[in-house]
Amino acid sequence: MEYLIGIQGPDFVLVAADTIAANSIIQMKHDHDKMFKLSEKILMLCVGEAGDTVQFAEYIQKNVQLYKMRNGEEELCITVTVAEAWLVGWCLCGLKICNPNGLFASETGVSFLALGKRGVKEGIWKGVLCRARVTDYVFWCVCTDLTRDEAVELLKKCLEELKKRFILSLPSFNVRLIDKDGIKDLEKLPLAAA
């Protein structure tokens, strides 16, 4: 059971993913990084079936590198065919080199659970909670005029709501910010100590 969040601002993207790697009911690893760097400014977050996530993400990573080697520049608009065999929900976000941000989310079998979120100002943003499989959640939203600090505050509110309603305890999240200068690690967000 995993969780990914992406928030797109006017000139940046803020993403967070939980850091638990689990095997049925046992947490095997508490500092697992679910974000895969595809290029200097493109990050892919993957959740889903155990081996599939890593294999799929590394496949895409290596092919992007190969393309760069062959063609001398990166693919600006990455479109990926998600084959049905891959049970992976992923969130692809990053800066296109000359264009404004793109934040894409795509899952096989998406069902839109909720539009909007309690407790955050209406009218400024529009968020969508997608359910990739019964147990994995991907949340992404597009905001028109959010500053970086407001985005981090929004993220913290999302995580508090998660702590309140999600059936599992997800103690820590990796947070990264992508803007025209590249990918930056922000501090890990622990949910408030119980």
Next chain:
Amino acid sequence: MALLEVCGYRDGDRSAGPFGTRGTVMDRSSHFSFGMKTAEFAVPVGVDPQAFLSPYTAGEGDVRIHLNHGTTTLAFKFQHGVVVAVDSRASAGNYIASKDANKVIEINPYLLGTMSGSAADCQYWERLLAKECRLFKLRNKERISVCAASKLLSNMMCEYRGMGLSMGSMICGWDKQGPGLYYVDDNGTRLSGQLFSTGCGSSYAYGVVDSGYRYDLSMEEAYDLGRRAIAHATHRDAYSGGVVNLYHMRQDGWIKICKDDVAELIHQYALESK
């Protein structure tokens, strides 16, 4: 799309995959054979193990094949290297087939693999891994890293996903980056970490190790922690028992520390607590 061409994806090409039947986008370069001729099992054309097995594993019918990882193994990294502790009971359903099975496979003097799940699968795939590690050393004149060895094993598991393999293994070693510990699973999981325990007795072992684990343990304390965790797990878990086989992976290779009967260990701990 340019990227699709680069990836080599051809729509309608369903012939890639083991046994020539599973359609997949992945490149068939037989990664675990380093590009040599594919090492596959020889089966008749048209065999599709995944389709055959899925009613029995995914479970619509009355018959379920449910494979237990009937064992307890654990490994943890600490300041002096990696400690590996395993039990030695081999069970076949309700029958104890052996009380003295060796669940640690000595891949080479610097790499150890543990076994849980189906003994046949673990032994075969880890021996295959040993062969690939040896070939790597002969071709590249240096020892394979723990990271690469675990990735090879993980790729082998991913190749045969859904076909009924059952293996939960920890690859431990010492390479240029220091001590390494990876957990590799039959459903493709590969995780690096400080502490892992596998098998159906692992929840008991986790309880003991989590209470006593620190990175700065001395060697004697670490050995005692490993022995204690396995002994307590065998005390409560029906599918674990026999003796504790304890190994220590150091910079100059692994050494076998002890082979202690769990019954004696439990008596000793009971006396100590009085």
